[in-house]
Amino acid sequence: MAEAMRQFLNKSRLKGNVLALQITEIWEKIMGKTIARYTDQIEIHGHTLYIHTTVAPLKQELLYKKELIVARVNEALGEKLINEVVIR
Numbered sequence: 001m002a003e004a005m006r007q008f009l010n011k012s013r014l015k016g017n018v019l020a021l022q023i024t025e026i027w028e029k030i031m032g033k034t035i036a037r038y039t040d041q042i043e044i045h046g047h048t049l050y051i052h053t054t055v056a057p058l059k060q061e062l063l064y065k066k067e068l069i070v071a072r073v074n075e076a077l078g079e080k081l082i083n084e085v086v087i088r
């Protein structure tokens with residue numbers, strides 16, 4: 001059943017939304033309380049993770065941590081799904 005669901009999600013447009021929900025649930029563990037508190041929204045389109053925040057200093061910090069974010073998110077998901085991070 002789990003394999004069937006995984007195959008369905010891989011072929012479906014829902015995959016990005018489901019992954020974004022998974023990441024949102026563990027975002028504080030991945031990046032810490034402060035970053036999680038000031039991150040407004042997380043989206044996935046294709047292999048790109050979009051992080052939304054209105055806090056300028058946090059945007060700068062996240063820009064410097066793009067590679068770390070990719071590594072931590074992929075590790076948390078157990079697959080290499082994210083190739084790029086865009087900070088908005």
